[in-house]
Amino acid sequence: xxxxxxxxxxxxxxxxxxxxxxxxxxxxxxxxxxxxxxxxxxxxxxxxxxxxxxxxxxxxxxxxxxxxxxxxxxxxxxxxxxxxxxxxxxxxxxxxxxxxxxxxxxxxxxxxxxxxxxxxxxxxxxxxxxxxxxxxxxxxxxxxxxxxxxxxxxxxxxxxxxxxxxxxxxxxxxxxxxxxxxxxxxxxxxxxxxxxxxxxxxxxxxxxxxxxxxxxxxxxxxxxxxxxxxxxxxxxxxxxxxxxxxxxxxxxxxxxxxxxxxxxxxxxxxxxxxxxxxxxxxxxxxxxxxxxxxxxxxxxxxxxxxxxxxxxxxxxxxxxxxxxxxxxxxxxxxxxxxxxxxxxxxxxxxxxxxxxxxxxxxxxxxxxxxxxxxxxxxxxxxxxxxxxxxxxxx
Numbered sequence: 126x127x128x129x130x131x132x133x134x135x136x137x138x139x140x141x142x143x144x145x146x147x148x149x150x151x152x153x154x155x156x157x158x159x160x161x162x163x164x165x166x167x168x169x170x171x172x173x174x175x176x177x178x179x180x181x182x183x184x185x186x187x188x189x190x191x192x193x194x195x196x197x198x199x200x201x202x203x204x205x206x207x208x209x210x211x212x213x214x215x216x217x218x219x220x221x222x223x224x225x226x227x228x229x230x231x232x233x234x235x236x237x238x239x240x241x242x243x244x245x246x247x248x249x250x251x252x253x254x255x256x257x258x259x260x261x262x263x264x265x266x267x268x269x270x271x272x273x274x275x276x277x278x279x280x281x282x283x284x285x286x287x288x289x290x291x292x293x294x295x296x297x298x299x300x301x302x303x304x305x306x307x308x309x310x311x312x313x314x315x316x317x318x319x320x321x322x323x324x325x326x327x328x329x330x331x332x333x334x335x336x337x338x339x340x341x342x343x344x345x346x347x348x349x350x351x352x353x354x355x356x357x358x359x360x361x362x363x364x365x366x367x368x369x370x371x372x373x374x375x376x377x378x379x380x381x382x383x384x385x386x387x388x389x390x391x392x393x394x395x396x397x398x399x400x401x402x403x404x405x406x407x408x409x410x411x412x413x414x415x416x417x418x419x420x421x422x423x424x425x426x427x428x429x430x431x432x433x434x435x436x437x438x439x440x441x442x443x444x445x446x447x448x449x450x451x452x453x454x455x456x457x458x459x460x461x462x463x464x465x466x467x468x469x470x471x472x473x474x475x476x477x478x479x480x481x482x483x484x485x486x487x488x489x490x491x492x493x494x495x496x497x498x499x500x501x502x503x504x505x506x507x508x509x510x511x512x513x514x515x516x517x518x519x
Contacts, residue, residue: 139166139364142173142182142191145398146302146320147408148219148349149192150388151428155375157391163374164367172396175301176271177207183354184210189361190368192218193352196444200273202467203445205453211355215472216369217434218349218376220512222408222426223276223339224324225283227316228309231265232334242417246336248287255294264293268300268308268317278447279342280318291451309333320348321426325407329414340424344512347440348426358472369476373434380429385409423511432514435473438464439488440513446501460494 139161143149152170155161161168171188173179180201182188198212199205227235231254232245238257239250255265269276281291291297300308302323308314310332317323318339327333339346351372358365378384388409389402398405407413413420427433441464448454457463465488474481489497500506500519509515 137167139168139190139361139368140171140188141168141368142171142179142188144173144176144179144192146192147322147392147398147405148222148320148426148428149397150379150392150409151218151372151375152192152351153392153397154378154388155371158375158378160371160374160378161368164371166364166367166371168368168371176274179352180207180210180212183212183352184208186354186357188354189357190351190353190365193350194271194274195347195350195440196273196275196278196448197271198350198352198467199441199444199464200448200453202463203448203454203457205273205448212352213355213358213467213469214350214352214436215365215469215476216351216372217347217436218351218372218428220345220347220427220433221338221340221424222320222348223279223318224321224335224420224424225280225316225318225337226309226324226327226333226335228312228314228333229331230312231315246418248283248289248336251284252287252289255289264296265315266296266298266313268298268305268314268319270302270319271299273448273453275339275343275346275348275444276318276320278444278451279339281451282447283318283337283342306330306332320408322404322407325414326404328416328418329407334416335418338420338424340421340512343508344510344515345423345427346443346508346513347437350436355466366472366476369473373429373477376429376434379409380427382410431479436468436470437513438468438470439516441468442488442497443501443508443513443517446498446506449498450502454498456498458494460497461488464488 143152179191183191198214201210201212234254235245235250238253239245244250269280284291302319305317305319305323306327324335328335389405392398393400393402507518509518
């Protein structure tokens, strides 16, 4: 429990926003199972409609913190696509869970072209199909959830690896995850990159085919974080540390398979995800719908463990490289300093009472720091095939 003069003089209530997706589970479970209360916290959860709403409400102090895309604190702190706002994270909520799915019509067209199923999965058949269509037809439309998201970057990375220009050869639009399956059915979009369960549900309902997971594109990488207004952290340091402890306990509870039935029933309630238990099961279980594609075990969404929950500044470096690669960010210096201000490992260790590692050498040497964004954009640096925990490949 916290006991700090700054915190005692401040409002005791903590306002936390979330988007009704399955990876908001730790925020909900910390409330429902009493983990906030055990830390002396009075948390009010606020269901929000979009990532832009989450970003703006945290930036303007209408919320103290929120369930966020792992890239959102970086983009907000840089002022990319919004007013520059100091937002940081000291706790990663989840890794993995994304996939790329296409509609039946497009899949059938690719199957006629492809020499084998791998040419569909790696995008080579799509490249051939786009070339054969020519430029006189409207481009294929792919959806993702937010311009500054792993979904956008993973989709573009996958297209690029097949020789497809993601700005000219296709159209990429923003779409709510809950609308994607309907849009696929109606032919409004041809495919999408989204988190579970929306890939598995499209396969189960017979309206789409999943091609590849985010893990197969980037390896294991952070997906959602606990993002907070940096000014709130400064004025409520002990409440912030208590929030990290509560979420850490909730993540362990969520990852325990023995709790799955209770978890799904809680999340399905109207104040949270407002859907059926059957719609949620694919997000938390190794059970996947039978189809042409099986999820590799490493791609399943994970919520708990020091390797999952510890914020890694080198992932922030990777995201900044992606932003630069896709023309969302100008060149900048002081990358090491910036990412350590946004991804706060020190506060994670402090909150959980873990020994703080001795000061490490800078993430990037001075020479690498000057070249980093260009190196990522040119493809001269990539993530290890197993993900950010294994570092970069130069």
